Amino acid sequence: MNGLRVASLLAATMTTGLVAGVYAIYANAFMPGLAKTDDKTFVGAFQAVDRAILNPLFLGLGFLGAAVLTLLAGLLSLKQDALPWIAAAFVLYLVTIVLTVAVNVPLNDALKAAGDPATIDVAAARAAFDEARWRTFNLIRTVLATASFGLLGWALYLTGKSAAQP
Template sequence: MNGLRVASLMAATVTTGLVAGIFGIYANAFMPGLAKTDDKTFVGAFQAVDRAIINPIFLGLCFFGALIFTVLAGLLQLKEKALPWIAVAFVLYLIVVIITISVNVPLNDAIKAAGDPNTIDVAAVRAAFDESRWRAFNLVRVALNTVAFGLLAWALYLTGKSNAQP
């Protein structure tokens, strides 16, 4: 049981950290880089990247995996000192999932549904996409997700510390 408790918490910490990193890359490199491109490049690149990120490793293992592993870690730590930290991390990450599904994904889907950048009004599509809204909510995801990662890392430390004591 102790091994499963530690393994689930490690999995929650790692997957939450990976998602925080992905959202951080979007905030610090991808979106700022795209902001400097013309409309056709923006629409085409965003469509391609969004199609690519919809894969089992990101969606299954990382994005939803972080939520599942955090729940599992919490259930296995019910009587442990790490539980409050895991619980808060879960709530923060759940907010990230809700923001992603309710704000970022609909914007992503709309830009993908617009069609081939060679045959559409890319300026209108880019304007309708609302980059500033997408970026603002992504920054919220980065902040919440990073804090959740830190809380899980602290919970992992507490778990290791309690396991080391006789």
């Protein structure tokens, strides 16, 4: 049981960190880079990346896996000192899922539904996308997922510390 608890906490920490990194890359490189492009390039590139990220590795193992693994780690740590930190990490990460589903995904889907950049009014599609809103909510996701990652890291420390005590 102890091995499973530690393994689930380690996996939760790693997957949460990976997702926080994805959000950070969007915030620090991808969106600022796209902001400097023309409308056709923006729409086409964003559509292509959004289609590419919808894959089992990211969605299953990363995005949803982080939540499932954090929940599992919490359930396996019910009487452990790390539980409050795991619970806080889970809540913060859950908020990122809610924001993603409520804000970012609908904006992504609307931009994809606008159609092929070669045949649509790309300026209108880009304006309707609302880059500022997308970036703001992505930044919130980045901060929350990074905080969740940090809390899980602290929970790992506490778990190791308690295991090392006689």
